[in-house]
Amino acid sequence: MDLIERVSGHFLESIAIKQQVMDELSPAVALAAERMVSSLMNEGKILACGNGGSAADAQHFAAEMIGRFEKERPGLAAMSLATDSSILSAIGNDYDFDMIFSKQVRALGHHNDLLLAISTSGNSANVIEAIYAAHERGMGVIALTGKDGGQIAEILSPEDIHLNVPSLRTARIQEVHILLIHALCDAIDCMLLGGE
Numbered sequence: 504m505d506l507i508e509r510v511s512g513h514f515l516e517s518i519a520i521k522q523q524v525m526d527e528l529s530p531a532v533a534l535a536a537e538r539m540v541s542s543l544m545n546e547g548k549i550l551a552c553g554n555g556g557s558a559a560d561a562q563h564f565a566a567e568m569i570g571r572f573e574k575e576r577p578g579l580a581a582m583s584l585a586t587d588s589s590i591l592s593a594i595g596n597d598y599d600f601d602m603i604f605s606k607q608v609r610a611l612g613h614h615n616d617l618l619l620a621i622s623t624s625g626n627s628a629n630v631i632e633a634i635y636a637a638h639e640r641g642m643g644v645i646a647l648t649g650k651d652g653g654q655i656a657e658i659l660s661p662e663d664i665h666l667n668v669p670s671l672r673t674a675r676i677q678e679v680h681i682l683l684i685h686a687l688c689d690a691i692d693c694m695l696l697g698g699e
């Protein structure tokens with residue numbers, strides 16, 4: 504097995520899926536960034552959730568919003584629902600793992616807020632429950648999914664924004680998701696601070 508060729512294969516596959524979805528997803532990412540700025544300007548906040556690598560993405564997004572992305576600016580209101588081990592273990596242990604995000608959305612969510620729901624399969628029950636809870640709170644949803652969008656594609660409302668990466672490989676989907684998150688951060692900063 505040629506390991507170098509194998510590594511190059513990852514690069515090529517990642518480049519190909521990014522190129523494939525660029526035209527399709529760029530307008531929807533711009534719209535999602537506008538929706539986020541509008542929420543933030545109306546005292547809203549962005550709640551982000553996901554499992555595994557997507558939990559890391561939720562946390563990564565919140566860090567760039569509250570800290571900074573590339574430009575100096577005041578912190579923006581966002582938080583990861585996938586990060587507090589006490590909350591996650593208490594809800595998972597006392598209720599159900601499927602409720603670890605939805606209970607937080609019900610506790611913290613307000614109709615001016617947005618939910619950033621991240622799932623490569625589109626089928627994680629706890630992310631689906633979080634979307635139901637967001638709808639219940641009158642919140643908009645921006646969903647990052649993969650494959651065929653799974654059940655999340657079925658339950659989003661027409662006002663929600665669906666950014667689907669139609670790859671079958673989780674790693675590739677995650678690589679595009681983090682690109683989308685960085686593009687969102689950049690577009691938000693551009694709207695708030697002006698582009699250079």
Ligand SMILES: O=C(CO)[C@@H](O)[C@H](O)[C@H](O)[C@H](O)COP(=O)(O)O
Nearest residue numbers: 554555556557622623624627673674
């Ligand atoms: O990062 C990876 C695989 O690349 C894993 O940790 C992966 O995120 C986990 O299996 C998740 O539980 C998958 O959930 P989802 O993306 O299908 O909602």
Ligand SMILES: [Zn+2]
Nearest residue numbers: 556673674677
């Ligand atoms: Zn991963």
